[in-house]
């Protein structure tokens with residue numbers, strides 16, 4: 001078991017990791033953007049450097065773009081699809097490794113995950129779930145999401161105002177987790193367990209994992225998968241009027257989904273439901289504590305909150321990048337792209353492209369063009385949960401700063417170790433500071449220096 005996992009790791013991550021590390025040592029920007037931990041802290045100057053080099057830059061790892069129009073064109077083009085490792089196309093040694101390593105777990109970026117397949121499978125999966133996340137259905141959840149936010153704030157309110165509280169553990173993770181768990185009819189009492197499994201599974205979005213992370217990630221996905229299968233049995237016993245019951249019926253009666261497809265969609269909805277939005281809430285809270293003038297503007301004009309959420313998504317996108325494979329010979333930005341080429345799309349870089357966003361490194365909640373961001377991607381894989389995430393962001397942040405108007409950082413927020421996902425895994429705050437604006441401005445300055 002352990003040996004097969006080790007072989008799987010070598011075939012899927014170990015060899016790539018070595019290759020990228022070697023390229024990092026000779027200063028290749030593509031390799032550094034992919035794995036360099038120093039870049040992870042603040043990737044934006046490196047995105048600028050890459051953007052200045054060209055619209056589509058050939059690096060040792062892949063073709064890469066941080067241009068908004070190029071990313072948009074690739075995401076919307078039928079000439080590109082999802083990266084799918086074709087067994088017969090991998091080099092012999094890797095093929096042997098994949099064979100010996102055995103079947104991998106049902107991760108979010110491996111088929112049959114919706115994120116990893118092209119039409120017609122993608123169309124079939126997506127049709128089964130879109131209605132549950134439509135703007136109308138999500139808008140009706142507003143009162144319930146407000147209630148969940150208020151309940152969570154009630155739980156931290158009795159804590160001593162000057163004791164540090166971790167905003168991620170007590171609020172930013174629990175709000176989206178509770179919402180998606182309720183949507184899927186899963187037990188809310190298990191939310192901390194889901195968060196632990198979700199954090200493990202989220203690692204799989206990155207390439208070149210260390211063996212330790214790969215093992216943690218496989219164990220988390222396996223445990224979640226096992227739980228999901230038992231939950232399907234519960235659903236069969238007592239079906240409800242929700243999206244998960246509909247998916248189980250599509251497998252059991254409609255013959256529309258295999259069991260792997262069913263599990264994969266269910267796990268993706270659950271994991272994507274909180275692993276991304278936690279970053280929107282965390283990044284947003286930190287940005288607003290560090291920009292008290294912007295928070296003051298929102299207090300004076302609450303109608304600006306929806307725009308502020310767009311600006312947070314743009315300024316510090318929770319999903320920093322994605323990628324696409326050329327399905328046929330094609331061209332992008334006057335650059336010929338042969339079939340089989342992989343393009344890394346730096347969504348976080350596209351969202352700081354000065355061709356679209358004036359003075360892109362300025363955080364401005366009143367920015368008129370903020371909603372041009374690609375934080376939710378574009379084209380056929382455009383985020384299903386976008387309306388839900390926006391609503392949670394608006395309600396969650398507004399409720400937080402309404403309840404604790406003097407909320408202030410009590411130390412440096414800690415970045416999560418993921419590279420595709422950008423956010424914090426700990427944000428120490430004080431619920432009340434003695435002198436709101438001066439104190440929070442000083443703490444913000446101090447913590448930014450330390451980060």
Ligand code: HEM
Nearest residue numbers: 114115272273276277280319322376377381383384385389
């Ligand atoms: C701020 C929060 C969120 C962000 C930034 C985000 C971002 C993204 C992005 C960038 C993609 C497409 C990736 C690509 O094109 O390769 C995506 C797809 C997806 N997201 Fe989200 N997401 C968020 C919240 C959610 C939520 C709350 C759900 C809950 C259901 C969700 C479910 C999905 C699903 C199922 C897909 C796959 C869609 C497909 O492949 O057709 N996301 N998301």
